[in-house]
Amino acid sequence: MDIDLSSQEIAFRDEVRAFLRDNLPDRIKRGAASSPTVFVEPDVGQDWNAILADMGWLGYQWPEEYGGTGWTSTQRYIFEKECALAGAPNLTVLGLKLVAPVIFNFGTEEQRREYLPRILSGQDYWCQGFSEPNAGSDLASLSCRAVRDGDDYVISGSKIWTTHAHFANRMFLLVRTNTDGRKQAGISFLLMDLDDPGVQIRPIVTLAGDHEVNQVFLENVRVPAANLVGEEGQGWTIAKFLLENERGGSCHAPKLAYDIEQVMIAAAEQPDGRGGKLSDDRDWQRRVAKLRLEVDALEMIELKILAEIANGREPGPQTSLTKMIASNLRQDIDLLAVDLYGPAGLQLPNARPLYGENAPDPLCSPDAQVASARYLNSRAWTIFGGTNEVQSTIIAKTVLGL
Known part of the structure; x- marks a missing residue:
């Protein structure tokens, strides 16, 4: 493995450094340094996202056809490294790095046109609905149900440890659409609006005194079937893809x-x-x-x-x-x-x-x-x-x- 940078990569690194020197405000650096949580508060994170979006660098891990930069994997690493060394806040990972790759890899063309531009513009702020009170590490045991009813799914259940649900307007979630056969085979991946009727968000205050996570209760929430990502029953495969990005995508x-x-x-x-x-x-x-x-x-x-x-x-x-x-x-x-x-x-x-x-x-x-x-x-x-x-x-x- 050759870890030496090429002359082009060194020039790119210098460009990133110059951009950070000129465009990373002290107030954003101070906000990031004073945030005890994994995710910085939206007033810091979204402001930094907007600066990168103006530069065309926000979707740096995305394909060019969806608004990405077209950077190589080495350029992406250089960018993340220089941002970290400059004290920049983490990007809003749930939308940019988790659900976006799911949408452009598994979603329909309509879903890509609907959601991807709104992630880049900051119009949509996403949270993740995976864990449940009785399905944390054993995610295959989730019980939140989604029953097909005409052109909708009707969702009932709850999600827990939902980071920034109190800020989000959208949630991507795993639901059980089939109770027969292997547990993993009955799981599907849905996108939903958090302002839909039947959604209730309750705060969970951590030992550190932070309100970062929540429990989300879903009572007969109707979600259009068009918001299904991939095929029904494909949720487990999509979740494994997403978790690989969450664990090693940065x-x-x-x-x-x-x-x-x-x-x-x-x-x-x-x-x-x-x-x-x-x-x-x-x-x-x-x-x-x-x-x-x-x-x-x-x-x-x-x-x-x-x-x-x-x-x-x-x-x-x-x-x-x-x-x-x-x-x-x-x-x-x-x-x-x-x-x-x-x-x-x-x-x-x-x-x-x-x-x-x-x-x-x-x-x-x-x-x-x-x-x-x-x-x-x-x-x-x-x-x-x-x-x-x-x-x-x-x-x-x-x-x-x-």
Whole structure:
């Protein structure tokens, strides 16, 4: 695997860097840095999306015919890496990186014309309806029913841990359309409006004090049959495709490296209690060095997957490996930040957001203020998108052949 960039790729990297230098506002960087959750608040994320859309770079993972950039897989990686290293917020992943690829790979031409432009323009904000109270890791056991009634499906049931449903106007969801035979064979993939009659959204406040997730109740909600993606009963296949994108559709290592660097910058100013700075402490240096090496190893794995994609191969089960490694590193780095700030890092204000004019005053610094909330929120990394145990099972079966 050749990891050296060509002259054209170096020129592209420099173009991205110049764009970020000139077009990434400090208020958006501060908003991203002060967001303890996986998904930044829409006022930050959507503003950044709009800037990229004006440049024509928002759908950078999409095919050109649907509004994408036509970039190579290497260019996409360079773009994500440079955005991460510049402190840019994550993009609105649920619409851009999850449901959009499903629509242009499995959807009808009418669905592509209807939904894809609205994702790029920001008119539609999507949430994901997969997990249920009794079907989390065992997604095949979902029970939310969709019964065909003429030109509609009538949906009854509930979805849980639905990220940003309180902001979204649309949801893509898995429903059970058949109860006979294998559980996986009776699942279908639907698109729906959240303002339809019979939809109720209830907030779930996390341990960190964040309202990021929700439970969505669906009571006899009528959804046009035209909103079925793919064939009836094809939902399990589509879900596996989507989850591969969720687990390995982004480069995790650069963002993790950026966060380690921010911790190290702060450690250079943090007293060690012995008259020096924490960054000079040998035990601290060993701990940081271990994390840096692990992040470098993760980037090598991601680059190997990138090379395979460039040669026409699908991401495959290796995405489970990157998801699991990145999740563990995310938690370790957030714990490092809490330990860095000591008591100042234990503050846990319930007010949100932690940026802007109405943000609560920090006891020490804005970075210390967000440390504990981010640590608690990142406990979910080893759960969402498939738990570590699920990822280990996938790796054991499909990669190691056990």
